[in-house]
Amino acid sequence: MEGSRGSTVVVKFGGHAMVDAKLHRTFAADVVELWHAGLRPVVVHGGGPQISAMLDRLGLETRFEAGLRVTTAETMEVVRMVLTGRVQRELVGHINAHGPYAVGMTGEDAHTMTAVRRPAWVDGRPVDIGLVGDVVDVNPGMVRTLLERGHIPVVSPVARGADGQIYNVNADLAASALAVALDAERLVMLTDVAGLYANWPHSTEVIRHLTADALDELLPGLASGMLPKMEGCLRAVRGGVRGAHVLDGRVPHAVLRGALGETGDGTTVVPDHSAAASHR
Numbered sequence: 001m002e003g004s005r006g007s008t009v010v011v012k013f014g015g016h017a018m019v020d021a022k023l024h025r026t027f028a029a030d031v032v033e034l035w036h037a038g039l040r041p042v043v044v045h046g047g048g049p050q051i052s053a054m055l056d057r058l059g060l061e062t063r064f065e066a067g068l069r070v071t072t073a074e075t076m077e078v079v080r081m082v083l084t085g086r087v088q089r090e091l092v093g094h095i096n097a098h099g100p101y102a103v104g105m106t107g108e109d110a111h112t113m114t115a116v117r118r119p120a121w122v123d124g125r126p127v128d129i130g131l132v133g134d135v136v137d138v139n140p141g142m143v144r145t146l147l148e149r150g151h152i153p154v155v156s157p158v159a160r161g162a163d164g165q166i167y168n169v170n171a172d173l174a175a176s177a178l179a180v181a182l183d184a185e186r187l188v189m190l191t192d193v194a195g196l197y198a199n200w201p202h203s204t205e206v207i208r209h210l211t212a213d214a215l216d217e218l219l220p221g222l223a224s225g226m227l228p229k230m231e232g233c234l235r236a237v238r239g240g241v242r243g244a245h246v247l248d249g250r251v252p253h254a255v256l257r258g259a260l261g262e263t264g265d266g267t268t269v270v271p272d273h274s275a276a277a278s279h280r
């Protein structure tokens with residue numbers, strides 16, 4: 001088994017992988033199993049579909065540009081409410097069915113994540129996506145304290161600007177920033193597809209292995225939810241994380257295999273100069 005005892009693994013649980021309650025519970029049990037195996041799991045959760053469903057119930061518009069939700073002040077209230085009040089609470093509840101492990105928090109808590117407004121471009125033109133943040137600074141102290149005390153932090157991707165403005169951060173990018181700041185061994189992203197498809201939406205052939213440079217070349221051609229996800233993988237491995245894995249979260253126990261480095265499934269991104277890169 002490659003996953004070394006005591007190493008930190010950041011697991012991003014995507015909103016699309018959460019739609020099934022049974023998978024949600026299996027995911028929680030797997031995270032606890034990782035903890036018992038001696039790893040230090042940190043969960044960052046998404047909730048895009050859950051936010052969109054609530055916006056719909058409230059009669060508010062859902063719009064994405066470059067894979068990011070266009071976020072007005074009104075949308076931001078709903079984003080924060082659904083992520084921290086509902087999705088995070090459910091996950092904490094499922095993990096804590098196994099014992100007093102999980103502690104929920106957001107990027108706002110203890111100034112864990114500081115964000116700035118993120119610019120976006122579509123077809124080379126700037127578009128206003130509102131209160132969407134990009135994490136520019138991570139203070140991992142609180143997460144480390146929780147880990148040292150034997151807890152499993154469950155982090156919602158909401159961050160504060162230096163001026164106090166609250167931003168909506170894509171969960172993949174939040175997970176990536178946290179993985180870098182924690183000097184994590186791995187970043188595991190669970191989603192609702194088998195990995196990065198080479199020619200989406202025309203084919204479902206999964207790209208199994210990518211170096212950072214190869215991914216950098218592919219990035220401008222990617223679309224929708226895969227764009228922030230792969231950007232997150234790239235930032236992670238360039239920031240020192242040993243491997244970033246995009247896995248199908250609908251497959252039971254995918255997180256166990258990913259966190260332990262059994263990387264036969266999904267898409268694995270490695271740094272340019274790693275041993276895994278030079279083997280290809």
Ligand SMILES: Nc1ncnc2c1ncn2[C@@H]1O[C@H](COP(=O)(O)OP(=O)(O)O)[C@@H](O)[C@H]1O
Nearest residue numbers: 014015016191192193196197200223224225226
């Ligand atoms: N090249 C690609 N390969 C696979 N999926 C892609 C690709 N490009 C876009 N997608 C879309 O990205 C989605 C996953 O991203 P996203 O919807 O943000 O999920 P999550 O909630 O897990 O973050 C897939 O369901 C698919 O519709």
Ligand SMILES: CC(=O)N[C@@H](CCC(=O)OP(=O)(O)O)C(=O)O
Nearest residue numbers: 014015046047048068069170171
């Ligand atoms: C800026 C932005 O797009 N934020 C996301 C945050 C949640 C998220 O990323 O959820 P998934 O991982 O399930 O996609 C959103 O509002 O949907």
